[in-house]
Amino acid sequence: MAMFRRKKNVDQLSKKIMRHCSNGLTHIIILWIISKEKIHGYGIMKKLDEFFSSCNPTEYNKTNSSKIYPILRKLEKTGIIKGEWGVSNNKSVKYYSLTEEGEILLKSFKSEFAHLINSPLWLSFIEDMSDNEMHKVENDEKCN
Numbered sequence: 269m270a271m272f273r274r275k276k277n278v279d280q281l282s283k284k285i286m287r288h289c290s291n292g293l294t295h296i297i298i299l300w301i302i303s304k305e306k307i308h309g310y311g312i313m314k315k316l317d318e319f320f321s322s323c324n325p326t327e328y329n330k331t332n333s334s335k336i337y338p339i340l341r342k343l344e345k346t347g348i349i350k351g352e353w354g355v356s357n358n359k360s361v362k363y364y365s366l367t368e369e370g371e372i373l374l375k376s377f378k379s380e381f382a383h384l385i386n387s388p389l390w391l392s393f394i395e396d397m398s399d400n401e402m403h404k405v406e407n408d409e410k411c412n
Contacts (some may be wrong), residue, residue: 298339299366302349308361309337327387340364348373 351362
């Protein structure tokens with residue numbers, strides 16, 4: 269019985285940590301999605317669903333408007349994105365695009381990610397955490 273409780277606690281903690289990680293990445297992913305095309309909030313939610321469900325479909329909870337629209341309002345208020353009203357399927361919708369500041373911010377994130385993925389320590393961490401043998405084999409082949 270104690271083993272079951274311990275496993276349940278570990279599972280709950282794991283879910284909480286992964287949810288925290290995905291919440292932290294959501295802002296960056298939203299900026300990335302918007303950088304690809306002018307898109308409305310519902311379209312952003314669908315792309316986020318696609319993005320996160322591919323990571324772990326059994327654990328993923330669908331994105332909802334109560335999470336996304338406050339983020340979009342905050343990004344718009346701070347001048348990172350701008351919204352313009354348009355029509356889609358005979359409905360008024362707000363299409364979002366990056367501002368110049370948003371483009372600069374996204375470039376900064378890209379630069380940070382580039383440093384991360386080129387760091388041997390981060391690569392080792394990612395490989396270990398994902399059990400990704402493919403990169404290990406490629407790295408071994410480069411060394412030989």
